[in-house]
Amino acid sequence: MNFKHKYMFLLPGLLVLLAILIFPIGFTVRLSLSSWDSFYPGLDFIGLENYIRLFTDDSRFWEAFGRLSLLSLTTVFLQYIIGFSLALLVWKEIRFQRLFRVLFLIPMMTTPVIMTVVWRTFFNESLGPVNDFFNLFGMQPLWLSSEILSKFTVVLVEVWQWTPFMFLLLLAGLLSLPKEPYLAASIDGAGPVRTFVYVTFPLMAPISIGAIIIRLIEASKIMDTVYVLTSGGPGTSTETSSFYIFIKGLREFQFGYSAALSITYLVVMIISFTVIAKILVKMMVRGE
Amino acid sequence: MSLFYSTLKYLVVTLWSIFVIAPFLWALTTSFKDFQSVTNGATYIPWVDFEPTLDGWRSLFKSPAQGGVAIVEPFFNSVIVTAAGSGISIILGTLAAYSLSRFTFRVGPIRNGDITFFFISQRIMPPVVLSIPFFIMLGKLGLLDTLFGLILVYVVLLMPIAVWIMVDFFNKVPIEIDETALIDGCNPYQAFFKVVLPNSVPGIIVAGMFCMIFGWTDFFFAFILTFTEVQLLPVAIVALNSSITPWWSLSAAALVSVAPLVVVAFIVERYLSKGNLSGALK
Numbered sequence: 001m002n003f004k005h006k007y008m009f010l011l012p013g014l015l016v017l018l019a020i021l022i023f024p025i026g027f028t029v030r031l032s033l034s035s036w037d038s039f040y041p042g043l044d045f046i047g048l049e050n051y052i053r054l055f056t057d058d059s060r061f062w063e064a065f066g067r068l069s070l071l072s073l074t075t076v077f078l079q080y081i082i083g084f085s086l087a088l089l090v091w092k093e094i095r096f097q098r099l100f101r102v103l104f105l106i107p108m109m110t111t112p113v114i115m116t117v118v119w120r121t122f123f124n125e126s127l128g129p130v131n132d133f134f135n136l137f138g139m140q141p142l143w144l145s146s147e148i149l150s151k152f153t154v155v156l157v158e159v160w161q162w163t164p165f166m167f168l169l170l171l172a173g174l175l176s177l178p179k180e181p182y183l184a185a186s187i188d189g190a191g192p193v194r195t196f197v198y199v200t201f202p203l204m205a206p207i208s209i210g211a212i213i214i215r216l217i218e219a220s221k222i223m224d225t226v227y228v229l230t231s232g233g234p235g236t237s238t239e240t241s242s243f244y245i246f247i248k249g250l251r252e253f254q255f256g257y258s259a260a261l262s263i264t265y266l267v268v269m270i271i272s273f274t275v276i277a278k279i280l281v282k283m284m285v286r287g288e
Numbered sequence: 289m290s291l292f293y294s295t296l297k298y299l300v301v302t303l304w305s306i307f308v309i310a311p312f313l314w315a316l317t318t319s320f321k322d323f324q325s326v327t328n329g330a331t332y333i334p335w336v337d338f339e340p341t342l343d344g345w346r347s348l349f350k351s352p353a354q355g356g357v358a359i360v361e362p363f364f365n366s367v368i369v370t371a372a373g374s375g376i377s378i379i380l381g382t383l384a385a386y387s388l389s390r391f392t393f394r395v396g397p398i399r400n401g402d403i404t405f406f407f408i409s410q411r412i413m414p415p416v417v418l419s420i421p422f423f424i425m426l427g428k429l430g431l432l433d434t435l436f437g438l439i440l441v442y443v444v445l446l447m448p449i450a451v452w453i454m455v456d457f458f459n460k461v462p463i464e465i466d467e468t469a470l471i472d473g474c475n476p477y478q479a480f481f482k483v484v485l486p487n488s489v490p491g492i493i494v495a496g497m498f499c500m501i502f503g504w505t506d507f508f509f510a511f512i513l514t515f516t517e518v519q520l521l522p523v524a525i526v527a528l529n530s531s532i533t534p535w536w537s538l539s540a541a542a543l544v545s546v547a548p549l550v551v552v553a554f555i556v557e558r559y560l561s562k563g564n565l566s567g568a569l570k
Contacts, residue, residue, distance in 0.1 A: 009384065016447075020440055086304060095298075100301050111545055118542050121314070171560060218411070223414065246416045265414070
């Protein structure tokens with residue numbers, strides 16, 4: 001089906017999006033070639049100087065990148081495993097099925113930044129219930145101010161917040177699976193484990209890939225949690241790329257440099273997602 | 289099914305439920321505490337561990353001058369921005385998704401898939417990358433610290449979600465529906481509005497729910513692009529998280545902010561159980 005008015009459907013949305021975005025993107029590229037900061041505001045032209053500094057003299061940015069990869073891959077992996085397990089558990093008959101389904105969905109409906117504030121009081125090292133419990137064993141873990149544990153706390157809050165998203169997509173997928181393969185499997189006498197490995201998992205592969213990619217995209221932007229929970233600290237031990245760009249741009253007002261960071265970040269991200277998508281497809285879809 | 293397996297099953301779902309509820313319970317008890325019962329260490333059971341007060345909840349309706357936190361206005365600002373942003377995104381996104389699902393576009397090397405990817409790829413951009421240029425752009429347009437400026441930004445944030453869900457949805461609506469309508473003498477606009485659209489309500493509801501979730505829960509843009517005139521709920525609540533945190537007001541405010549979308553969880557579950565969602569989310 002084709003007709004000349006097809007653009008009447010597409011263009012309103014496309015033009016609005018372009019109109020709002022064209023300036024920010026163009027401006028960021030131009031800004032990245034300038035030395036605009038709080039002392040000398042203005043669009044001068046310094047060529048690729050910012051990019052040279054970023055590739056040769058800014059290990060903090062690349063460390064933040066490494067940390068972001070570690071945090072987002074860990075959280076998304078955990079979310080996938082837990083989300084898939086929960087979806088499988090409430091897929092078939094279980095008592096209070098609907099109650100559990102609603103409960104498992106609720107965290108994703110809450111505002112991450114606000115729940116993180118609550119989590120912060122929860123993990124407060126002297127006044128929160130978590131350390132009240134650990135006190136019984138004479139321990140005082142520093143959930144927010146030790147290098148390793150603060151990473152753990154960030155991962156925990158992210159898993160709490162976003163496992164429901166994984167759960168929702170995977171449960172919706174499970175509920176739409178065809179019945180016939182299961183009939184065939186049970187006639188062949190396959191047990192629950194073999195049915196999962198040979199029927200459910202392969203059938204769910206496309207949905208799994210989609211869900212993991214979407215979550216990776218969202219997880220790579222992790223910012224609110226870090227900002228409220230640890231402010232990147234202690235030191236830089238929970239500082240992610242977004243947070244580092246935020247510090248350079250909106251705390252130290254090095255607009256030019258932070259624009260160069262942004263552009264580099266976007267390019268690396270787009271390349272990584274393309275590669276990750278290819279790897280996932282290879283891993284999950286057999287015989288191709 | 290063995291007894292061991294079913295015990296394990298209920299154990300896992302129960303443990304996860306406790307993990308899900310824990311922060312809410314903590315916020316609920318904290319919201320009834322006063323300065324004394326917060327600073328003397330963790331306490332749990334009202335009347336036993338501490339004397340409950342309503343100060344935290346009362347402070348939500350007082351102005352800052354009276355020692356309150358005044359979250360009523362931010363609450364309605366959030367409602368307006370989320371509703372308007374989601375509404376515009378759904379309308380424009382649905383139209384665009386329909387055209388991408390039904391017609392063939394060819395502009396040079398650009399095909400339908402590339403246009404769809406362009407829409408969705410906007411989600412890759414972290415808010416911090418866009419915030420500086422948006423700050424300067426809205427400043428030039430005189431839209432900083434206004435509801436309208438925020439709504440514009442939220443359209444960029446939410447339209448990709450609407451397009452993503454609706455393209456998948458329309459791809460599953462059989463094209464015969466459109467063709468029958470065209471043969472019956474509708475023009476393409478009538479075919480869309482009178483025949484296809486009424487059949488797409490489940491998809492639109494799912495897309496709308498996702499837009500609402502991501503709009504309501506955004507913090508960063510509201511944080512950067514507004515100051516005093518317009519304050520959104522998440523910003524107002526995070527502002528309480530300072531050196532001397534009023535834990536009781538903060539907990540009460542957090543619960544208020546969470547409440548509206550918990551209703552959404554129930555709606556989503558209804559759709560899931562009826563099987564309407566599985567078609568829309570894949």
